Amino acid sequence: MDANEPADRIPTGIPRADEVLEGGLLPESATLVRGAPGAGKTIFGLHFLTTEHGRDGTNLYINLGEPTAYLERTADGFGFDTDAIAFLDLSPSGDQFRTDNTYDLFRSGEVENPSLVDAIREEIEAIDPDRVVIDPVTEIRHLTPDERQFRTQILSLIEFLKGAGATVLLTSQAAPSIPDDDLQFLVDAVVNLDVERNRRTLQISKFRGSSAKRGPHTVTIDDDGMAVWPQLDPSEHGRDGAMERLSSGVPELDSLLDGGITMGTITFLSGPTGVGKTTTGLHFLKEAASRDRRSVLYSFEEGRRTILERAEAVDVPVREMIDAGTLTVEEIGPDELTVDEFTHHVRTEVEDESAEIVMLDGVTGYERAFRNSGSDPEHQLVKIARYLRNMNVTGLVTNEVHQITGEFRATERNVSHLADSIVVLRHVEYRGELCKVIGVLKMRTSDFERSLRTLEITGEGLIVGEPLSELRGILTGTPDWNDDDG
Incomplete structure (x- = not known):
């Protein structure tokens, strides 16, 4: 770690991932965890919110894709304790959108309606979380008529969360058909999860204000969740x-x-x-x-x-x-x-x-x-x-x-x-x-x-x-x- 880097770090809760991150994430930062379906983004977010350090504070999981029941079953399967997590279910089948009036937000052209942003702001102000996961943030793209407004909404949301003292993880379904270059510019760090030839890897392509170990580093997922195995650097x-x-x-x-x-x-x-x-x-x-x-x-x-x-x-x-x-x-x-x-x-x-x-x-x-x-x-x-x-x-x-x-x-x-x-x-x-x-x-x-x-x-x-x-x-x-x- 550079002498000018802050000593305080936010642990990810993933074995040895913090070694790659030279100690963990920076406090009150925004990190984009990106990867194809099945790469482990949701598991990464669950680790982050259920780590021993995370249980000392308040944690918020904003689920825009999968409903809360699915996430809780996933967490139970890995032995994660979700008691310290508050779920804000904004998925299409979630409680927030069970009536026709709110579900209309998922139709294009409804961006002038501030209900989605208001729901997030109200939850943040109510529980004052230390850690926030938005999974996947790319779902918000479907609610906006153009890329400019999408970037404006995401940047506003990130700054609001960081201003409230939260450390934020956003997940992105990275695919050629759904580019997320704009999101990578808006965040402080980018974690890439890849699956290729039966090998899972993690690589840090951006870490504003800090150094990180060069990858790719092997990732394994078993009954205990995700683990990172840093690449050996003899130097x-x-x-x-x-x-x-x-x-x-x-x-x-x-x-x-x-x-x-x-x-x-x-x-x-x-x-x-x-x-x-x-x-x-x-x-x-x-x-x-x-x-x-x-x-x-x-x-x-x-x-x-x-x-x-x-x-x-x-x-x-x-x-x-x-x-x-x-x-x-x-x-x-x-x-x-x-x-x-x-x-x-x-x-x-x-x-x-x-x-x-x-x-x-x-x-x-x-x-x-x-x-x-x-x-x-x-x-x-x-x-x-x-x-x-x-x-x-x-x-x-x-x-x-x-x-x-x-x-x-x-x-x-x-x-x-x-x-x-x-x-x-x-x-x-x-x-x-x-x-x-x-x-x-x-x-x-x-x-x-x-x-x-x-x-x-x-x-x-x-x-x-x-x-x-x-x-x-x-x-x-x-x-x-x-x-x-x-």
Whole structure:
């Protein structure tokens, strides 16, 4: 928030929407909530009037579209308490227009009759509301013979409400056939609710007198109502930390890494299926737990139960680590979360739960999990990596390459640039046997050992052998060896 912005804000009552609005709406302002039918405008208004802060005052819902009974049923369905709301039913089927004389207002050309405006003014003066919702304000357009008079009436109404000390929400049925550009000019803030490709979003296109987070931000609606999941902006986050080393607990692997992984950097563990990427990552988490450092593992490929069983089989006591609070394991399947929801989970673990290591197990599964969320998963992975670095959190990412043998590739996507370090694991044929090797391809923060070592996965954990100085051509897929080197 800018230093010149007022400290007082009016909460919307929608989880995390106020984070996007840098604290909430400005007091005694008018906000236009616009969107297509079904975008969530009415739910937005109900949240605004039933929030805990809203219940401390008087609230008025002026319903020009749906009758009060419908709105009350909608509110009940989400568990909203409408006791603190006064409804002024100006809908075509509402109590205010049950007689022919008043219902005539909905015929064109009746704008000289001031009954509609008078009804609103009388209600405002009678209850002196702190918050007012007019839903939808675009219905008033049907009562006016021209656009000029519509704008004059709306501006007069807004100024009257703000002058009475109310903070106002107006909803608009945004559609190409019903433009609302004029309304956007008249209000202080514009909130856009969109539904596209099964993804709901919120975006602030105008916020007079304040800043707001750039969107679009994911919106979800469930039995509890609406929730906003702000888009991750790595530039807004940062903290200092020492350039320490994170050991794997395996001396030979640490030797390859010149002592271990540098804290606050991103390391890719890259190789084909079954080569030991996840197991290698788990050893870093085990060593971190022994130093009372907290980790979180997001599994995109395997179930949580499978992860726990595999870890125990290689002497990584994940259940003990979980019980001690040094490890959290979360399984995330396809379409369970949007990318914005996931990044919120990551932020919660880092900022609220003090996680120092975040492991993303499976880039392929990560992309599959979020491919229908309306965002580019690869672009979001870049942002997650930047966020972790800025927060001095160590990132471990397992990346599967589908070619089990043959010419080596560090990744099969354009993501290798994200990595500060790349540890490669390979299946090779050595002296007539299939075995695994491990090496370091890249480390930005320090020197590293450039040899390859054998890798075994046993019931006691990882066993990393001596450098294979006699091997040649492993990364080309056609290794050979020189016995004279031994």
